[in-house]
Amino acid sequence: xxxxxxxxxxxxxxxxxxxxxxxxxxxxxxxxxxxxxxxxxxxxxxxxxxxxxxxxxxxxxxxxxxxxxxxxxxxxxxxxxxxxxxxxxxxxxxxxxxxxxxxxxxxxxxxxx
Amino acid sequence: xxxxxxxxxxxxxxxxxxxxxxxxxxxxxxxxxxxxxxxxxxxxxxxxxxxxxxxxxxxxxxxxxxxxxxxxxxxxxxxxxxxxxxxxxxxxxxxxxxxxxxxxxxxxxxxxxxx
Numbered sequence: 001x002x003x004x005x006x007x008x009x010x011x012x013x014x015x016x017x018x019x020x021x022x023x024x025x026x027x028x029x030x031x032x033x034x035x036x037x038x039x040x041x042x043x044x045x046x047x048x049x050x051x052x053x054x055x056x057x058x059x060x061x062x063x064x065x066x067x068x069x070x071x072x073x074x075x076x077x078x079x080x081x082x083x084x085x086x087x088x089x090x091x092x093x094x095x096x097x098x099x100x101x102x103x104x105x106x107x108x109x110x111x112x113x
Numbered sequence: 114x115x116x117x118x119x120x121x122x123x124x125x126x127x128x129x130x131x132x133x134x135x136x137x138x139x140x141x142x143x144x145x146x147x148x149x150x151x152x153x154x155x156x157x158x159x160x161x162x163x164x165x166x167x168x169x170x171x172x173x174x175x176x177x178x179x180x181x182x183x184x185x186x187x188x189x190x191x192x193x194x195x196x197x198x199x200x201x202x203x204x205x206x207x208x209x210x211x212x213x214x215x216x217x218x219x220x221x222x223x224x225x226x227x228x
Contacts, residue, residue: 004156031214042202042218043157056215091156100145100206100214104156 002026004105006092012111018080021108025073025094031055033102034067034077035091043091049075050097082112125225132190134222136203139184145206147216148177148188152199160188160201190224198226 005024013019025032030051035043046065048055052072060067064083069075079086089109093102126132138146144165149157163170163177163186170177176189186203200223204216 033215040220042204042220044218045215048215093156095214097214100147100216101159101162102216104149104158106154106156 004092004094004103006090006105006108008108009106010109010111012113013082015084015112016081018078019082019110020076020078021090021092021110023075023077023092023105025075025092026103028096029094029103030072030097031095032069032075033093033095034075035093037089037091037107039088046077079110082110084112086110087112122220123223123225125227126193127227128193128195130193132188132193132197132224134188134190134201134203134224136186136188136219137184138186138203138205140205140217141181141184143205146177146179146186147204148175149202149204149218150197150199151202151221157202193224193226195226195228198224200224 004026007022011019032049034046036046037043045059047057047060047067049069052069065079067077077090087110089107091104091107093104095102147162148160150160151157161172161175161177163179165181168179174191178187188201190197200221202218202221204218
């Protein structure tokens with residue numbers, strides 16, 4: 001079974017630029033999560049989707065971050081404009097609605113200079 | 114607010130010894146707990162989970178113990194191997210019921226296996 005795919009793996013941008021991350025969850029997984037993981041910390045949930053609907057985006061900085069999952073499969077997370085404090089690993093995870101266990105992708109390491 | 118924390122940020126053990134990684138949680142309403150392993154440059158990988166109606170659960174070389182009285186969770190790794198070197202995170206369901214299925218992660222413990 002293929003795992004969660006993410007791209008790009010690494011991205012370096014200057015502050016005030018925009019960036020987008022892509023995630024393809026495990027086939028059949030209706031629930032998709034985006035996390036931000038700052039160095040030395042655990043993952044922090046940004047947004048949760050169930051199919052193409054948002055379940056929880058309470059911790060998403062909506063003035064600069066946006067995410068969508070238009071067809072209920074792939075998802076994109078965008079940051080515009082980026083700030084220095086956005087430097088982190090952005091993790092995508094997926095699960096079936098009935099389970100707590102989440103499967104994570106390899107993440108995208110973002111460096112904002 | 115509610116949080117999940119770890120007692121020690123780093124742990125070093127000799128290869129072949131047993132490892133114990135501890136975790137404290139604050140939300141008494143949490144009914145599900147999970148341990149993840151994260152190797153450098155990779156996403157977290159599921160190790161083992163436990164529900165609040167259990168005190169102990171065993172997997173392959175790993176055991177999770179749950180003490181609800183003191184809100185404490187531990188992960189025991191038997192015969193630690195070099196491949197066990199990683200950051201270990203505990204996470205809990207955070208008391209969110211219904212369809213949310215969300216996890217709250219602790220800050221992690223770096224396990225280093227010494228030759």
